[in-house]
Amino acid sequence: MQDNNYSPYTNQPGGAPVPPQPPVYNAVPFGGMEPPAGYPQKSRLAAGILGILAGTLGLHNFYLGNSQRGLIQILVATLGSALTCGLSTVAMMIWGVVEGVQILEGKINIDGNGIKLKD
Numbered sequence: 001m002q003d004n005n006y007s008p009y010t011n012q013p014g015g016a017p018v019p020p021q022p023p024v025y026n027a028v029p030f031g032g033m034e035p036p037a038g039y040p041q042k043s044r045l046a047a048g049i050l051g052i053l054a055g056t057l058g059l060h061n062f063y064l065g066n067s068q069r070g071l072i073q074i075l076v077a078t079l080g081s082a083l084t085c086g087l088s089t090v091a092m093m094i095w096g097v098v099e100g101v102q103i104l105e106g107k108i109n110i111d112g113n114g115i116k117l118k119d
Contacts (some may be wrong), residue, residue, distance in 0.1 A: 055092070
């Protein structure tokens with residue numbers, strides 16, 4: 001008598017075992033994905049200007065939804081400044097300007113959720 005219980009490992013003809021499949025991850029396609037209906041798409045121009053003018057505080061990263069990166073920039077710029085005599089603040093300023101220019105050039109073209117930035 002044949003067992004009718006479903007098992008993903010023995011569901012082939014002849015009862016041959018099915019090898020387990022690797023997990024599927026929701027990877028963001030290269031270049032980002034189109035925004036779903038009702039999603040507030042972020043502006044590339046606004047993010048680039050925030051990066052150039054207020055990149056030391058990571059405001060562009062907060063705007064894009066990369067809050068962890070923005071928090072790191074704030075902490076390094078403020079707390080690290082006392083330990084490095086202001087050198088960490090200068091480094092964060094350079095980091096912000098470089099990211100701002102990359103956003104405006106289109107090298108960074110997705111927000112923190114993997115959605116394309118609008119032009």
